[in-house]
Amino acid sequence: MSELIRFESRRVGTIEVEESAVVEFEALPGFPNKRRFVLMEHAVDTEMAWLVSLEDADLAFVVASPWTFFPQYDPPIAREHLAALGIEKRDDVELLCMVTLSGKQIFLNLAAPLVINAANRRGMQAVSDDPRYTTRAPIPSLDAVAGQSSEMQTSGLVSKIAASSPGA
Amino acid sequence: MLVLTRRHGESVRIGPDIRVTVVASNGGQVRIAIDAPEEVGIFREEIFERVAAANIEAASVTESMLGGLETARGMAGRRAEGEIDE
Numbered sequence: 485m486s487e488l489i490r491f492e493s494r495r496v497g498t499i500e501v502e503e504s505a506v507v508e509f510e511a512l513p514g515f516p517n518k519r520r521f522v523l524m525e526h527a528v529d530t531e532m533a534w535l536v537s538l539e540d541a542d543l544a545f546v547v548a549s550p551w552t553f554f555p556q557y558d559p560p561i562a563r564e565h566l567a568a569l570g571i572e573k574r575d576d577v578e579l580l581c582m583v584t585l586s587g588k589q590i591f592l593n594l595a596a597p598l599v600i601n602a603a604n605r606r607g608m609q610a611v612s613d614d615p616r617y618t619t620r621a622p623i624p625s626l627d628a629v630a631g632q633s634s635e636m637q638t639s640g641l642v643s644k645i646a647a648s649s650p651g652a
Numbered sequence: 653m654l655v656l657t658r659r660h661g662e663s664v665r666i667g668p669d670i671r672v673t674v675v676a677s678n679g680g681q682v683r684i685a686i687d688a689p690e691e692v693g694i695f696r697e698e699i700f701e702r703v704a705a706a707n708i709e710a711a712s713v714t715e716s717m718l719g720g721l722e723t724a725r726g727m728a729g730r731r732a733e734g735e736i737d738e
Contacts, residue, residue: 496715514704515711532718546713568691582710585717593710596703609707613699619706 489522495544496524496534506538507600510568510608518543521607523580532583535598546583550592553623559597560614568608569601576603584620591620 486504493499501522509519520538531552537543550557559579571577578600581592594617600607656664663673669689676683686694 512707513700514707543711545707545710546718564690564693568693582707583713584706584710585713593703593706596706609703611693611695611699611703613695619702 489538491536491538492541493536493544494541496536499524499536504605507605507607509598509606512609513596513611515543523547533580535580535582547580547598548583548592550579550581550594550597553592554594554621557594558616559599559610560595560612560617561597561599561610562612565599565608565610569599569606570604571599571601573603576601578602590623592623593619594621595619 486502488500489503489506490498490500499522505522507521507523509521511517511519518537518539521535522538524534524536532546532548535545535547550559561577561579566577580598580600581594582596582598584591584593595614596609596611596619598607599610658664658674660674660677663671665671670692671687673685673687674682675685688694
């Protein structure tokens, strides 16, 4: 059992996680000095999670597994990204996309997914100029998503990384 | 900021591992070659700025915004004390 961290986030409230749950990111574009984040799981049936900064109480991102909404997604990850994170096994790669909203429409940033090495808990945002993907990909209708999500295997993605509640 | 003048074929080293070489210049355009370790990300500034802008926008998404959306069911309810109870 590693050290317990307590952090007051103004975005998601008080969080208490073990040090071993922290993901150390290479600086995200736009947020040069923020490196320590924790992924907070939500209810079992939700498709999204919070990526919460442990250094800035006002910083948190909503993230989602891209495959929940875009089953054909082929992430634009280069070997340099895998090398930078020390990724050795495909199974260790975890991938999440940032969520933005405009009115009721939800968008995923498919152009620059977050890549995490679950083995050493290091992460980075894979910046690429892949022309297939945009930083604002509108997700399909909510009905379609709701019908589909229960079949997705990608929820394991969040559970591998996330700081699950001790009772869970 | 360091500003250097280099001619065609000349290079600049950034640390021991990164070399930037001017391979051609023509009018307002300069063509550069970059040698760097595999794990160093290299991309055009515009790409980086686009991702930065997207990230800043993403950081403004609040739970109340998500709360109105069906797909985010569960997020609103699990917040606060329920999230981390002992």
